[in-house]
Amino acid sequence: MVKGNSRQARAEFERQMRHRINAGRVAVQGQISFFKRQFGQVASEWKEDDTRVTFADFAISEKIFAELRRDFPEDDYCSEEMSPLDEVLSLEAPFAWLIDPIDGTNNFALGFPLCAISLALLHDGTPVYGLLYDHATDTILEGGPDYGLFRNQKKLDRNRAAADAQVMLGLHFPMQPEVMDRLQPLLSKYRGRCIGSGAMTAACVATGYLTGAIDYRVKSWDIAAAYALCLAAGVRFHFIEASPFPMKSFHPRSDYCPYYAGTESICEEIRELMG
Known part of the structure; x- marks a missing residue:
């Protein structure tokens, strides 16, 4: 993930990662109240691909990206709710953000709690950290391959795999x-x-x-x-x-x-x- 092997390069990459991880968490946390208010209440429409979409999808995507752009204007930003009429976006920045503002929109619109805000941080096009607001448990699950897995910033061990x-x-x-x-x-x-x-x-x-x-x-x-x-x-x-x-x-x-x-x-x- 880091170009070059110097200690300085690794330290700089880690600094940039930590800054983005913290900012991403704050941005997701900032939309939880809105998510809860709209849950099971918001009107919905249907896209051409026969999937449901709501006003809340667009609002959450825009608000999270607006928050992140203030600190990281040089990053790329990709959302499911971008207009299908837009041109293909080339990812040229080292870091990119990929969001599904409401994953499980059908559940969300109908008031069924298995739905989430899903935000991924990519480096050189590959997800290196994920932040997921799990509405069913009202917690944030987050982590990446070099960081471990956390729920509400407490380390999780994957030790519950079923027999x-x-x-x-x-x-x-x-x-x-x-x-x-x-x-x-x-x-x-x-x-x-x-x-x-x-x-x-x-x-x-x-x-x-x-x-x-x-x-x-x-x-x-x-x-x-x-x-x-x-x-x-x-x-x-x-x-x-x-x-x-x-x-x-x-x-x-x-x-x-x-x-x-x-x-x-x-x-x-x-x-x-x-x-």
Whole structure:
């Protein structure tokens, strides 16, 4: 991540990271009250891709980015709620921010608590830190591969992975019939959970609530923060097709980036079934 191996270069990179981590946390915390006020109350519309969007999505994205731009005007800023009419944004700065202001918008609009604010910090196009406001527990989950995993700034150890008899897998439907056929041995063997939030599903793998997850219907902003959380917890994370990282450009009409993640054993089972 750091260009050059000098102690001075590493110290400067760490200083820049810490500054951004703290600022990102404050920016997310600043939107929690607004998130709670709008939860289950805000009117919603439907996008062209048949996903729900609310006024709160746009407001949270704009407010968090406005807060961060004051300290980091040189960084790149990418949001799911950017206009699809905008040109592709080339990521040229060393640091970039990628936000899903409300992940699980359907849950949010209907008043179901499994939803989140998901904010990822990227360096050279790869997520190095994730911040996720988990509305269900009213806590902030955060971390990165060089920092560890934290809930409300208290260190978490991923020591709750279930025994085989209690394995739970995160899934997202609808799922293509051929994929369902391949995964049938897992679906008939383990418990499945479909919680309606791509970010929360992957984050639950990071914390150990889920032993693994398979999701074909996520985009980069859905899982960028949770990707960093999983790496922080030592969770294996595999993209089924091309990885979206390192991200060189951004557009809200980008392709899906299906993945599976989890313990080494569950990933091996998935890999064998997927061929």
